[in-house]
Amino acid sequence: MHRFNQLSLRLMVLLMSLTLPASALAEAKLDEKINTTLKPLLDAVTSFVFTSFNIGGVGIPFVLAWLILAAIIFTLYFRFINLRAMGLGFKLIRGDFDDPDSVGEVSHFQALATALSGTVGLGNIAGVAIAVSLGGPGATFWMILAGLLGMSSKFIECTLGVKYRQENADGSVSGGPMYYLSKGLAERSDKLKGLGKVLAVMFAIFCIGGSFGGGNMFQANQSFLQLVTVTGGENSWFADKGWLFGLVVAAIVGMVIIGGIRSIAKVTSKLVPFMAVIYVLTGLIIILMNYSAVPAALVSIVSGAFSPEGIAGGFVGVLIQGIQRAAFSNEAGIGSAAIAHSAVKTNEPVTEGLVALYEPFIDTVVICTVTALVIIVTGSYGTGDVSGVALTSMAFESAISWFPIVLTVAVILFAFSTMISWSYYGLKAWGYLFGESKAASNTYKLMFLVFVVIGSSMQLGAVINFSDAMIFAMAFPNIIGLYFLLPVVKKELNAYWKKYKSGELVRQN
Amino acid sequence: MSNTILVGIDGSEGALRALDFAASQARLSNQGLTICYVIEWSPFTFNTPSENEERHRRREEELTRAHSDLIEPQLIRLAQSGVSAEGLVRHGHAATVLKDLGVEVGASSIVIGRKGTSRLASVMFGSVAGSLVQIADRPVTVVP
Numbered sequence: 160m161h162r163f164n165q166l167s168l169r170l171m172v173l174l175m176s177l178t179l180p181a182s183a184l185a186e187a188k189l190d191e192k193i194n195t196t197l198k199p200l201l202d203a204v205t206s207f208v209f210t211s212f213n214i215g216g217v218g219i220p221f222v223l224a225w226l227i228l229a230a231i232i233f234t235l236y237f238r239f240i241n242l243r244a245m246g247l248g249f250k251l252i253r254g255d256f257d258d259p260d261s262v263g264e265v266s267h268f269q270a271l272a273t274a275l276s277g278t279v280g281l282g283n284i285a286g287v288a289i290a291v292s293l294g295g296p297g298a299t300f301w302m303i304l305a306g307l308l309g310m311s312s313k314f315i316e317c318t319l320g321v322k323y324r325q326e327n328a329d330g331s332v333s334g335g336p337m338y339y340l341s342k343g344l345a346e347r348s349d350k351l352k353g354l355g356k357v358l359a360v361m362f363a364i365f366c367i368g369g370s371f372g373g374g375n376m377f378q379a380n381q382s383f384l385q386l387v388t389v390t391g392g393e394n395s396w397f398a399d400k401g402w403l404f405g406l407v408v409a410a411i412v413g414m415v416i417i418g419g420i421r422s423i424a425k426v427t428s429k430l431v432p433f434m435a436v437i438y439v440l441t442g443l444i445i446i447l448m449n450y451s452a453v454p455a456a457l458v459s460i461v462s463g464a465f466s467p468e469g470i471a472g473g474f475v476g477v478l479i480q481g482i483q484r485a486a487f488s489n490e491a492g493i494g495s496a497a498i499a500h501s502a503v504k505t506n507e508p509v510t511e512g513l514v515a516l517y518e519p520f521i522d523t524v525v526i527c528t529v530t531a532l533v534i535i536v537t538g539s540y541g542t543g544d545v546s547g548v549a550l551t552s553m554a555f556e557s558a559i560s561w562f563p564i565v566l567t568v569a570v571i572l573f574a575f576s577t578m579i580s581w582s583y584y585g586l587k588a589w590g591y592l593f594g595e596s597k598a599a600s601n602t603y604k605l606m607f608l609v610f611v612v613i614g615s616s617m618q619l620g621a622v623i624n625f626s627d628a629m630i631f632a633m634a635f636p637n638i639i640g641l642y643f644l645l646p647v648v649k650k651e652l653n654a655y656w657k658k659y660k661s662g663e664l665v666r667q668n
Numbered sequence: 669m670s671n672t673i674l675v676g677i678d679g680s681e682g683a684l685r686a687l688d689f690a691a692s693q694a695r696l697s698n699q700g701l702t703i704c705y706v707i708e709w710s711p712f713t714f715n716t717p718s719e720n721e722e723r724h725r726r727r728e729e730e731l732t733r734a735h736s737d738l739i740e741p742q743l744i745r746l747a748q749s750g751v752s753a754e755g756l757v758r759h760g761h762a763a764t765v766l767k768d769l770g771v772e773v774g775a776s777s778i779v780i781g782r783k784g785t786s787r788l789a790s791v792m793f794g795s796v797a798g799s800l801v802q803i804a805d806r807p808v809t810v811v812p
Contacts, residue, residue, distance in 0.1 A: 254711050263727045263759030265720045266711030273720055330725040421719075428714045502720035583717040 190401045190616040198621045208628035217475040222631045223482050226492045229638045230308035233315055236645060237652065241310035241516060247659060248513040256510070256664045264504030267514045274317075274499035274515065276431050277580030278522050280573045281381045281548065282373075282488030284438075284566075287530040288550035289623070291540050294480030295470045296456065297463025299531040301481025306523025309491025310516045315641050318512030318648050319343060320497030321505065327595075334501020335584070336362045336494035336633075337591040340640040347643055358636035359591070362494060365636070366588035367603070368629035369495065373487065374581020375607060376614025377626035378574035379408055381548045383615045385570045388549050389563045405615030409608040412575070416582050417604050424579055431576045434569040435526070441565070442529035445558040449536040456535040483627070486634075488527055489519035493630055494637035498584045509651040533558075547623075582607050671699045672754075674775035676766045676796070678705060679738060682781030686811040687742060690779040691751045701746060701753040702773050704766065705738050707731075709759040731757050763799035770806055777807040 211218030234241055250256065251267050290298040316336070323342045324334030337359045344355025383404045387395045397404065414420045446453060463470075467477045490496055496518060503511045530551055534540050539554035548570060555562040582604065589603040614622055658664055675690045677683040687703065694701050707730050715723075739755035746753040758765045770778050782797040797810045 257711070262711075263707065263709050263730070265715075265723045268712050269715050269720060272714045273717055276714065277717070330728060331721045332724070333721075424716045424719075428716050428719075432714050499717050499720070502717070502723065504724065580717055 194617045205624040205628040208632050217472045226486050226634050227482050230312045233311040234308050244513050248516045251510050251514050261504045265502050270500050270503035271514050274496045276576045278490050280577035281378050283526045284551050285381045285548040286484045286488050287527045288547055290480045290484035291534050292546045294477040295463045295467050296459040296535050297467045297477040298481040299460045300464035301478050302485040303524055305482045305485035306519045309489050309519040312492040313515045313519055314512040315648050316497040317500040317515035318509050320501040321511045322508035324501040335498035336637045343644045358640050361636040363588035363591045365632040367585050369633050370581045370585025371610040372626035372629035375578055375610045376622050378577050379611050379614035380622045382571045382574035385548045385567050389567045401616040405612035409611040412578055413608050427576050430572055434572050438569055439529050442533045445533050452536040485523050489522040491519045493633045495584050498587050507655055509655045672702045672775050674770050674778045675703045676780040677703055686779050686781035689811045694751050704756040705734050706762040706765045707759045762796040767804050779809045781811050
């Protein structure tokens with residue numbers, strides 16, 4: 160307890176030192192100060208994770224090749240499970256084969272919805288805009304393809320997440336890559352025991368980093384940017400008050416994760432799916448309003464995918480943008496979702512994997528594609544140096560002038576729910592390393608809040624690079640483990656598939 | 669187990685009247701009672717990760733509390749008046765659970781109380797009695 164007090168004191172001092180200089184002049188410079196102090200550090204981490212190799216003069220980040228190669232191998236190994244199991248996955252989500260004795264436990268639908276609220280976030284709104292502005296319309300094609308392949312990676316992760324989860328004494332469960340990497344590999348063979356442990360610790364460290372980066376700073380940064388955009392851009396009262404926005408958001412997040420105020424999280428968890436539906440429907444309406452531009456948009460997506468014009472890096476450049484933003488948005492192969500999915504109540508781990516197929520599908524193939532199409536059909540792409548959430552906002556605004564306000568609400572809610580989810584992922588990883596005591600948890604939670612303020616105050620470039628770096632770093636230990644554990648999943652799948660095909664599964668209702 | 673009347677109860681007075689009515693019917697026809705309390709729950713809700721993590725424990729708590737606070741006192745009361753009864757707690761949508769449970773225990777009929785909510789309220793939120801009468805495959809008695 161003593162150690163915790165000291166730590167939290169230090170964190171409080173850090174928070175105060177970021178916020179105390181309250182004179183107007185200092186206020187304006189504060190955002191800048193945070194930016195210049197941390198930028199070199201974050202850039203160093205980024206360049207390490209995105210070490211590239213050259214093909215035909217274009218640098219390909221190793222981690223992206225690593226992710227997409229794994230997704231292709233997994234898809235082939237499980238003979239296109241991503242497509243052939245979608246029917247069964249849907250039946251499972253509907254609850255067709257639920258065990259009647261576990262009514263009242265976490266259902267497949269609930270586990271999927273919770274995981275989705277962690278992935279549907281600014282990646283779908285801002286990330287896609289970044290992909291299209293850097294890679295052209297063709298990036299959409301590779302994004303969709305990466306989303307479809309990512310379904311296989313997600314299937315494996317979530318099956319393993321449930322299979323090797325740890326059931327705590329109080330009946331709660333802790334699951335995720337930390338557990339399948341350590342327990343799963345140890346089970347495969349004694350020789351792998353040490354490796355499993357190392358991978359699990361690596362994953363936990365990167366996951367904590369990811370929870371501060373993509374799961375936090377990126378969300379805070381982009382939602383702040385959107386707020387500034389709708390309140391008048393550079394002239395907005397908010398323009399140089401990122402730290403203030405950060406403090407307010409940190410206070411609300413803190414009320415939920417430290418104060419344990421359930422009502423805020425409850426309201427958000429109900430509003431987020433509603434906002435997601437509004438977002439997708441509005442997107443579809445805008446696409447329909449511009450129906451005459453749709454065929455040309457589709458042509459530009461396909462032709463731009465293979466022979467892009469005026470894109471840095473040409474074909475490979477587009478490919479990279481598409482894959483990178485898809486992976487950042489749906490997190491397939493990253494391992495994060497396995498933590499959320501492992502709460503489901505089921506005796507068949509593979510069922511949760513089959514349900515999880517829908518996560519990259521909804522996230523990337525549906526929502527990201529809608530964003531991309533809106534940007535392309537409204538002609539907003541290529542009209543200036545606008546990128547990120549501002550580009551998406553501009554595209555929606557060109558069709559429905561007041562929509563940026565709705566978008567701002569949606570963006571802040573998405574950001575908030577993603578932060579809540581990621582704070583949970585990070586906390587689980589932290590708990591794996593330092594134990595799940597109250598002092599340890601609170602230390603993590605305080606750090607998480609500090610990063611909300613930092614993320615709101617910094618410029619997009621540094622934040623997005625660091626966010627990418629940390630989230631993608633998780634893929635290294637995770638996917639190594641997945642390769643070793645493929646036979647385990649295959650055995651589970653075959654047994655379950657046989658039961659399904661023979662009609663042995665009892666259909667409820 | 670075909671000699672039983674299924675009674676759906678909650679904490680309300682209407683439920684007590686329904687239970688008393690069912691008990692007198694059971695005595696007259698020499699049947700037993702199955703009393704059930706349904707905890708409103710849907711598998712299609714949106715939760716936070718920590719809600720999901722704690723769900724198992726909360727479910728256990730809900731079951732224990734419903735048994736001790738609602739079911740047990742009634743079982744004792746029924747035993748004193750010489751009616752043999754069994755108590756159950758289930759999660760789900762009340763009308764659907766009672767309908768399915770009627771089949772499961774082979775109840776001769778289902779007895780429930782009604783809340784007497786206004787027409788507007790039942791249009792907005794639905795009424796358990798109304799839905800049960802519509803979907804049940806055996807006689808339903810609604811006690812006012």
